[in-house]
Amino acid sequence: MAVVLSLSWAGVTPEQYDAVREAVGWEERAPDGACLHVAWFDAGALCVTDVWESQEDFERFFGERLAPAVEKAGITGRPDTQLLPLHRRFVAPGVGGAA
Secondary structure, rough: OOEEEEEEEOOOHHHHHHHHHHHHHHOOOOEEEOEEEEEEEEEEEEEEEEEOOOOOOHHHHHHHHHHHHHOOOOOOOOOEEEEEEOOOOOOOOOOOOOO
């Protein structure tokens, strides 16, 4: 079952996020089960919304690729997260790729 991950991580900087993104290479080597990733910064926190084909896909990606890069980037603390079943997904025609 597809899931939506909503995450807010206080204290993470854009530089740390970019370091993790480069180390993990998810745009160049998309993780199995990844459908969508959107990130922004608000009030000193990293905010993320992801869509994954399953919770297991996200957990595998986190354990194998993301967690080591987060540690290497010096990110501390724990994010506030929710992982909920996806009800509906719509992607506008012509939308794709990285920003």
